[in-house]
Amino acid sequence: MAGVVNIGPVEFVHILDVGTNITRLEVGPQRLMCLNNEKLEAGPIPCVIVPPGHYCRIKDPMSHYEKGQQCELKHGQVEIRFHQDPFPLYPGEIIEGAEDLQAFSTRGYKKAIHHLPVVKVNQAIQLKAVLDHEVDGVQRLAGDLWQLEGPLTYKPTAEAEIVGWVNPAVIGQGQALHLKAKQGFTDKDGVTHVSGEEWLVRKEGAYLPGVYEEVVQLVSAYILKQDVALHLLAEHSCRDALGKQRQAGEEWLVTVDDTEMYIPEIGEKAVQPIKKIVLEKGQYCTVCNSVNADGRAQLGCEELRKGHTSFFLHPGELIKDGIKEQFVMAEDQAIVLQASSAFKDDSVPGGPVKRTPGDLWMIKGPISYIPPVQVHVVDQGNGALVRRAIPLDDMEGIYVRNLKTGEVRAVMGPDSYLLTEHEQLWEKELPPLVLTILQNGGGHGAGDIRKLAYFESSMDADYAPGKIRDKTRVVRYRCPGNTAVQVYKYQEKTARVVFGPDMVILGPQEDFNVLSLSAGKPKVENALQTICLMLGPDYITDILEVETSDHARLRVRIAFNNYFEFEGGNEQSEKSIFSVPDFIGFACRQVGSRIRGAVSRVRFDEFHRHSNKLLQGAVFGFDADGNIKNRLKFKANKLVISNVDIQGIEPVDLTMRDSLIKSVQMAIEISTKSIERAAAHDAARKEQESRGLIDRQKLLNEKEAEQQRAKLFELQAEAAAIESTGQAKAEAQARAESLLIECHSAIDSARLKAQADEVIHESELQSRNLLRMSELGYKRRLNETEINKADELCGIEASRFDAMVKALGASTIAAIASAGPKLQAELLESLGIESTLIMSGDNPINLFKTAKGMVPSAGNL
Template sequence: MSRKIIGILPNYYVHVLDLNTNITTVEIGPQNLVLQDNHSLEAGPLPFVTIPPGHYCRVEHPIDINKPIVDGKLYELRFGHREIRLHGDPFPLFPGERLPESGSATDYSRAIKRLPTIKADHGIHLSALVDMEETDTAPARKAGDEWQLRGPLTYLPKPEEQVVKMVSPIIITPGHAVRLRARQAFTDAKGIYRCTGEEWLVRDIGAYLPDVYEEVVEEVDAYTLTPNNALHIRANCNFTDQFGRGRRIGEEWLVKYDDTESYIPDVTEEVVNEVQLTVLSHHQYCVVVNPLGDDGRPRLGCRELRKGPKTFFLHPGEKFERGIQDAIILESDEALLVTAQEEFDDITEDGSKVHRTPGDRWMIHGPTDYIPRTEIGNIQRRKATPLNENEGIYVRNVQSGQVRAILGPQSYLLQAAEELYEKELTPLAEEILKEGGGVGDASIRKIAYFDGAKDPSLFKGNKRDKTRVVTYRCPSNCAVQVYNYIEKTARVVFGPDLVVLDPHENFNVLSLSAGKPKKENALKTICLMLGPDFISDHITVEASDHARLKIAVSMNNEFRVERGNPESEAMLFSVPDFIGFACREVASKVRGKVASIPFEQFHKHSADIITAAVFGKNADGEVNKEVIFTANNLVITNIYIQSIEPIDHHMRDSLSKSVQMAIEISTKSIERSAQHEAQRTEQKAKGELERQKLQNEKEAEEARKELLELQAVAAAVESSGQAKAEAQAQAERLLIEGQSAIELAKLKAEATRIEMEAELTCQTKMQEAEVQFLREQNELQIKRAKDLSKIEVSYTLFTLPFRTVLEFGFGEE
């Protein structure tokens, strides 16, 4: 039978299994173990477990060494138990025991751990794995209980306890706090009972170690308060704040610099925002809505005026109505129209008291600065309107409704019961004023007459200022009728003059015929031209032999009016279309006369016939010199025939041929005459040209002669000047070289002198230094000899008595 011998070193062990009894034993070295046939090596040789000082290990399934089964040799394993072993003698592991987290059977470094060391103000968070009985050093614990040990200490682990974590302290500095939450109901370190989920702040400066049932929510920084800011706080529940004031849920208030320099809101407080200091300067004001009352609550619906200079904080619930505003600065030509919206007693500018009721309006005149009261609603700034001569504005009294025109030259400021009135004109009147008095086709001759009457100041851009007095520059020898629709009267203004409309006046717009032949309503105007003027028209007539003709006539016309006589002036505008009226009357007379005579007679005496038809004849048979229309005092003083054209094509062709032949004959005559005149002018021009050529050649030769003379003089001057310049330059060069040589010699001599002087000075200095050195060296040697001699003399005097004493035998004593 084979045997096996196992050598076990000191502090080593093996596990041997007895196959007969099924018992595993531990053999410890040093020894040579002989295994029998019924023995089996289960483990080893393995080193003892050695725990250094300050370390521990955890053993699972340990044996109960206090309860041996047989004579202190057989032990049972406590499965599921753990045992903590500290520093001591090395020990082997019994069969079944094991070290958790060990790397291998022979390497126990990972299983052996350092004892936890808790520093001061730190802690270790523990929990109970099983129920623990009360001891002298610890109370009874239930499984799942948690507690904390504070340092400084070294924690000795127990198998019934589990380390949850190491707890570090929270450093609370001035101006900081820690917000905590209770994980479950407990009593904190200050003896205050905390409910589950309750939150609170810890403000104590220093290191704070949270309890096991305290959860750190956040670290809270204090708000730094200055005289320029404050905190808007809202209460989340009923409580008493840090200043001892009771607060109700939802209440809001301010914490200012006067209360504290730094503020940490409690958990029951919510910081709404940071409020900045409101500063009002001397000329500033503001209106605060819902101001704070004496009881500390906002007066809802109220308004408070605050004037500068002043500083304040807006309390919760307060707000600006329109922000910070500057005081209204009024100049001497400005004023404010104010309206009272509440009843109050006011002090006027002269110092008297006036009771104001809602709706009252009054003026505050400048120069001054004005801050409106809260009882005042609408504020309107008014500035005096400067009015030049012939300028004005329309003003309406809001109480009486009366409208009047204020004319310059003056500066007018509206009163409290007045406002600007906008005078409306018809669109046609607006357009007529913009165009200078008349509108129509550009081909109408009279349109150009109105360009000089345009007033650019009446229209700004394309719009008219309706509050400004309407004016029109009536041209010379013209008339404008203005109608007052309130008084139902009309007045006539003769030019040149400025028409100024009163608030209830308007222009009488005339619709005149224009064009050839005349077209009704072709020209719209407010200006009636009194003349002398002329009217042109085309009249279609038919002779007694049925020859139809188109006659172009032009008539001189004018109006005869007695200025100052209202009836005579009114007659001017009694006929709205005086041009059409006059043309119709003249055409009627011409047609009646031409219809009674044949074409041939009319063609020969057309001017006399038309003049007699229009003007008529007097009792003596003579043609009148003018015709007067009594309806409007229009006078036709003359009539001219511009052209007569037959409407029939054949007649027009015959007249055209005869006219062409006459024109051709006249043209040829003029052409011959012009040709002869041209030839004569050509010959004369040729002679003048030849004469001018000869004169030019003569002048050119004289100029050439002068040029040659000047060139010869210039050549002589150039040659003599060059030689002279070269000689002068050579002399100057030699002079400069000589002077340079002299200067160089002087400089060299000076340099030699300076070098010699420097060398002499250097030697002198060296000799003086050497003499000085020898002198000082000699003085030092003399001094040294003197000192040595003094020392020798002193030593001789000191040693002489001592030697004498020794000689007499006193030295032994």
């Protein structure tokens, strides 16, 4: 255990006496010899240095220290030490932040030394009492909180600990600080607050919250403008920011007339900013639940406000149906009004009129009108409030219904019609079939029907497919020429007939008589729906199946002309043409039955030879002289058939059809063969003539070929001679040109090689020159650097020597010069100057001699 311990200045060690188990403190500088019963416990350790403005905390401080004696430690206590001379740590003492004493020699006490807390202006430090103590004349109990406001430098104590720092809350213009009490206390202004109480601080500047004050938020003021107000709500009974007492649930407005900026007090809630309602000229609105002069809402009351004006909607007020424009009506416009409550109407010329609830009246233009709150404008059914006169052109009309009597009538143009207050437009419904027929111009059918093209000229844009029909407009139809349309009036159970070309106008209780006609070949019932009856002359086509007396079944295509023959102006005669709904099917059935009856009495050969005469006789019949009549008239509907024509006849039986086809084919084959034989004879003759011409031409071609062959042989001989001479000449010329090219290439190669060598030599010469120049420059700069260095060293030595001489002083140098060599050396060593030679250039100068030379004689001192 024995050993030597070197303790430097400002260091200490702890030595443990193993026998007595007492640790002593040794402070340097000293060399300590440890005895056999002693042990180096810790150290050497640097002493603790607390700079100015710093402090450290010592745990378990020593209460009384006597060397070699057992000492007392204040266990569990802390001692604060501030700036003082370096001090050691007694055995058992611990410095907070550096508990490992053995590490002090390397790391020091950086973590254990703390700056003294500096509290700035408008700043505070919060403290908490750890022990009961008295500070600045105030008794503090453990757990008490308080704070110190700056500016100051706080010296920590062992009885209190730093809880935190308090920074100021800056309250700007138009701001307030919302605070809350953590517990009951009295603030710096002497106001007592209870726990949980909230309040606002409105004074501008920096505010330092107290220890029991909690900053909730920084509240900004609401900026009030001429057109912006603030809607406020009292969450509980309180006094508002303007000093007025408010009850819980009360709502009110704050405008710019009250204050320019408003910060809601605790208990007030800013619901929303309210924009000012501006009514321009010609605008009005109805305000419900209007507020009276006392600021209380009158529930259920309505107030009419007209422009020019502006106002804020108070809490509880609302605008009914928004801001409206006044009714500006022209001469052809009007509005229908209805009274909701009794009042006196002053808007009527001639004095006020007493209106009772439910009264209905109309105001016509030109006028501008704003209805009072007791009146509402009757909607016209399509969202429009203004009733306009409906312009009607010629042959245009509308259906109008009287609300009092229920009567519906059609009003026709040309004119403009304004509905009265007891009238409204009536919509006439049409069956889907009738609407489809009108969209197609008067007829509708499936398949290829010839008569549908007749209705294209009567298509009306009002009934175009995809367009929504105005049901209030009268139904009209442009009846084509030479046609008739029957209209039935259900109310009177009568019918009328309109002949084209004319416009059919339907009354409110009228409808079209729809005809279902047969169409197609052969005829199909109900294939064509139409409202037009074509009066003719027209024709009808059909396909009939007949059977002869020899049981030959034939299919006959017939066509017969038809027209209606009636007495114009006679109502009964005109209506009779519609007595048969399907006049086409009726006529085809009548004609077909007559034709089938006539054909069944004759044989096929006779029918085939006299078919036209036979069919006309069957349809029209014979007069007393046995001649065929020229027409057939049906008394039921005045239909007249004037002519019958056969368009085609073909057998129904397949065997008979095949026999007819074979006979026709045989006749065709016979005629075809005769034509073929005549054509073959003509072709053979033409072939012989062509063959002779070909042989003659062949001989002529052979002759010309022989002549051309002789010329070819001559040309081949000439070409061979030219080829033999040309090849030799070409080879010689090629060899000469080859030698010439080789010579030229050798010359060019030599020239290029010489140029390349010259370039290489020049580049080597340039590189050597550059290398030498760079070496010369480098050496020049090196020499200049050495010279500059020597000059600077000389200057440094001179200045050093000068400074040394000034530091020594004249008396010291004189003493050195007058002393002996040994004494001179000792003097110089004590002054920290070595007895060396100072080199200045190449001449060494002895410092002693230099001192002697610098010091004048004794007589001169």
